[in-house]
Amino acid sequence: MSNTFGKSFCITSFGESHGHMIGVVISGCPAGLEISPEEIQAELDRRKPGGPSSTTRREDDSLQIISGITGNRTTGAPITLAVTSHDIDSSAYAKISSIPRPGHADYCARIKYGGFSDQRGGGRFSGRITAGFVMAGAIAKKLLSKSGICIAAHTTELGRIQAPNATWEEIITTSRPNELSCANEAAASNMIEAINKARNKGDSLGGIIEVWATGIPVGLGEPVFDTLDGELAKAFFAVPGVKGVEFGAGFASSRLNGSQNNDAIIVRDGEISFSSNNAGGVLGGISNGMPLIARVAIKPTPSIGIPQDSVDLNTMQPVRLEIKGRHDVCILPRAVVVIESMTAVTLVDFAIRAQIIPGVIK
Amino acid sequence: MSNTFGKSFCITSFGESHGHMIGVVISGCPAGLEISPEEIQAELDRRKPGGPSSTTRREDDSLQIISGITGNRTTGAPITLAVTSHDIDSSAYAKISSIPRPGHADYCARIKYGGFSDQRGGGRFSGRITAGFVMAGAIAKKLLSKSGICIAAHTTELGRIQAPNATWEEIITTSRPNELSCANEAAASNMIEAINKARNKGDSLGGIIEVWATGIPVGLGEPVFDTLDGELAKAFFAVPGVKGVEFGAGFASSRLNGSQNNDAIIVRDGEISFSSNNAGGVLGGISNGMPLIARVAIKPTPSIGIPQDSVDLNTMQPVRLEIKGRHDVCILPRAVVVIESMTAVTLVDFAIRAQIIPGVIK
């Protein structure tokens, strides 16, 4: 396992679904950043269950600041943040320990860790570990805001329902109160319908999250290997369920001609800009000053009520598996803040490396 | 700039388009691997210009083994491989040095490196640096072959022409002699037509490369951050022109229900397997024993003959830019071996970390 991400702003993730604590250690955060527990808790609350698509599990996810913040200021020392696990019901999992669940990492983990991995609730592979990502993201976002960089994500597609293209203003103002984090009300109501239909069948849905970051100066990204897009993609694939990542026009750009896809270079307000943003804000692995735009494809929740084919690894006999745990029909609404967080964490790392963010915040 | 990739099998890339040498240093390659210069040269030759879509530049790309291989055996010391640049015509570039080319990194690089970067031929951002990736890939592939892991990529879409799904046998047998590395002859001939049409207009095309890796044991990948898919995505984004990456069903999986997307777990030949491969061989960031399948979206070549809008950075006045250099209409056919190489380099790193590949090859 490799649980640390970032070169200058490093986050180390720890915890399992049904363990004592899930958390993160942040190393390399500048000293002096003002941040309150409430600000971090507010981000955690955005990934809490409770929306129309989510599990009925209660996850309090109540923040504990273990180190690195004193008097609401970062001290320069590693910041350790954690949530304690409550309301754990492992009974549903106990029965299936020798039967890997389709679409989950159960089988891979069992082989890789010799049967010693903690399988309860998905263990280390559970979506619950993203609570740590979100706590780190809260710090990262606050840091970025000092440099005028702002991040927002939204659900742009869910259960085959596509929301129309949204503007930055729509994304930041509409999405947050909306339970699905979808910027378009009509699409959101269709998505809820799709969710209810899937839930009734015991099935699940996937979708696409789009994340924007504005205010990024030209020059973030360290090619040829630590590219802005490459590190973001790596960060996104750490989120359970992600199967694809694209920037700007993405896969669609592969179907354009060069004359259509190239963003013309123009002067806007006395500064270099681009007439369009097919690049999604990144050229040659470096930010170009336009909004960064990435889209992340998330597969449908693998835990479904419909019986599925699996194998009992003890007997090597086929079994018909029914999963009875409480699961999200679709994780997208809760994953929006996670994608924002990984974006923020990655951008902060590059911003420190590019000396956009200083070693001490006054 | 960050020019080293990998934790155990580390490649360090160096060189600029019009510099003296383009190359790679490979650190962490096991000693004793038998590899001939011809094997490495054969891979280099696969990315040479010459096919229907490529530039008329002559790039000999003649291999030099600088260190780390003695008597066709790796010694355990860092392996340095390079090609020397010939036939360099910088004249076309000299004129436009203050005018960034749309779709290129010119403007970003100028800002990030304060005007000191070598702009000739795209400098550090040129596709030519991927010659280094290919030399590293040749070593990586040879190493993987010792463990029964085999990699092949093919052009699955080019200029909006989609090739039908190919089998592993088609990919490895058909693709290589084919100048477009497309496994389907009818599609290939349509692609060539599209290329000729684009060339006549001075325009360019993009497309999609699909890469497969077979023979991968269960357990490669080091979540939660160094996931198999995340590191591969990062590796792919180091290749100029890549705008999207997906695994297995990828973006399409976001439109499936869980009951459709989950790959059922079955017993095949006495071993655990899966009835389908929507996962693309990776679950929870770890290989699951099925073929690894990734698709990479590549944008159309940004250098086109059609005049484009840009700005003279010295005067901040708009200019109409005509690019007269010799460029590929579409880089996909030459990029196929590059995508294979980055796949190989990434897999070797994980295979060493998982102790699948030993420290000495006997």
Next chain:
Amino acid sequence: MSNTFGKSFCITSFGESHGHMIGVVISGCPAGLEISPEEIQAELDRRKPGGPSSTTRREDDSLQIISGITGNRTTGAPITLAVTSHDIDSSAYAKISSIPRPGHADYCARIKYGGFSDQRGGGRFSGRITAGFVMAGAIAKKLLSKSGICIAAHTTELGRIQAPNATWEEIITTSRPNELSCANEAAASNMIEAINKARNKGDSLGGIIEVWATGIPVGLGEPVFDTLDGELAKAFFAVPGVKGVEFGAGFASSRLNGSQNNDAIIVRDGEISFSSNNAGGVLGGISNGMPLIARVAIKPTPSIGIPQDSVDLNTMQPVRLEIKGRHDVCILPRAVVVIESMTAVTLVDFAIRAQIIPGVIK
């Protein structure tokens, strides 16, 4: 700050002297290792105050296993271990917050972290953070023991009292129960006398710790930069108070002729060995199969009762500083287990990289 050490077996340290918790996250520990809380606690107890040279502070250092161990077995997930702080008396420190203490990092930290660092009890620079190193070391030692590698350190000099050379048997059998971890009784009693004398004067003492590791196979160490000796030295300098590190004959070897210093190569019990061990078990940055022997020079505790010259940073006026906190006269006896721990952590990292330790412990 950079708080992660190791490439394959990575430890991330967190916590400040007067914070809520001091701990460590261990990433990359093989799954299946059997280890009980008692084994870890026993190591923690070795660095507890209580001996003749130590503070009268009570530090319970009671172990909490937060993640990564279930049923006394490592799961492959990151292992988080922590101790909670009790009996914190910050009053003595509050008064001197603008007056840096000579010999401490106070002034450096204040400048580097802009005055935001937690100065109480030395904050992040306190010896207390080595509790995290010891917990990681307990895991590392257990892992190494599976491969027959055994580590022991002893106090070889304290307050100018030198203990005679000790054999491996003396080090492992005599040192542990001895409160000073000195292998020689006569020397130990002289050391205690020196300690008492220094305490009466309000002064402090330093000394030298020697660490041995036996059972190391040939081949640990990854030159040219990640040498066995270089990484160990780096690990030791993370321990507060260390001012010098040497291997084998060390500084004394610089005064020998080559004919005296070279260890002759011989056959012993049918295997290659060496007639002497001036190399201290390492040649060319790689273990040579002989016992690894390193010596670490530790300066006298900087906190002393004798008044010292400092400056009030608010007024830039000289002040006469009297430190009234409860401090160790000499940290060596408590540091012995810390040096062992950093040795173990470093060796495990190399052993995993050399594939001596497998990914799963059965």
Next chain:
Amino acid sequence: MSNTFGKSFCITSFGESHGHMIGVVISGCPAGLEISPEEIQAELDRRKPGGPSSTTRREDDSLQIISGITGNRTTGAPITLAVTSHDIDSSAYAKISSIPRPGHADYCARIKYGGFSDQRGGGRFSGRITAGFVMAGAIAKKLLSKSGICIAAHTTELGRIQAPNATWEEIITTSRPNELSCANEAAASNMIEAINKARNKGDSLGGIIEVWATGIPVGLGEPVFDTLDGELAKAFFAVPGVKGVEFGAGFASSRLNGSQNNDAIIVRDGEISFSSNNAGGVLGGISNGMPLIARVAIKPTPSIGIPQDSVDLNTMQPVRLEIKGRHDVCILPRAVVVIESMTAVTLVDFAIRAQIIPGVIK
């Protein structure tokens, strides 16, 4: 093998003693630094054979700039520098290939690399690879000079002859022209006598190099693990022959009382300073604004003319080994610039991380 050092300013070393080229790739050097080939060559010339203690081998070490510098300015791209090997006489080594030389890494390398390592001239373990360190050091020193940081080393002890303590002025003015890099003429002449005596006996000598760095601001170093002293120590142990490293009073400080060892904090010229420098410029792993002072113990050259006991690994029979190659009686005079270089490389890395050195040098 691990051949890359540094996090922000990364050097990757390549080459073997009798290979085609020995060199270095520098990644992360700011763009715009003005540096001429002559400046780099001048540093290389300082480690050339030719002085009273050195080999009669001719090593031209003529610089080749392969990438990253255009028009005497760094471009931001990776800088590749190399020297080509000439006058290679491997005959003396061919005979002893199955007989490891005492004091060398031959035996360790043979085991670790399965007999595939290039043993000629010590291969990867030869002092010749430090030519790469010196080329990187030339760039690093130039960068540091822009921030007022200056580095100089001198031979402070050789063959048991100790030079008296030197001042910074003596070190920088006296040492360089002196063939032994010793700041004291009388000591130097005694050292030459000792060298001649050892040479006549076919024996070799070691010694101690002291390195100073002045102009370092407070705050370089990233504890708790990437300490200034720890990284420097790691860097020094990459230099063949180093057996010990100490800072400031070093091992001697372990014999002082706290009241003697603590450097009193004072105001000098309106700024915080210290009345003495037992700390050697580093406290808590962070620079304190005083000159950085380190001492490095170097063992006597292991290659000696006097016959030594070894074993033929093919027959496992004892042999009496006479080494006939051309070797340095003492490497110290040539190692002085190597120690300076590793100091410079380490300091630049920390200076970039602390944002003392910007991303572009104007």
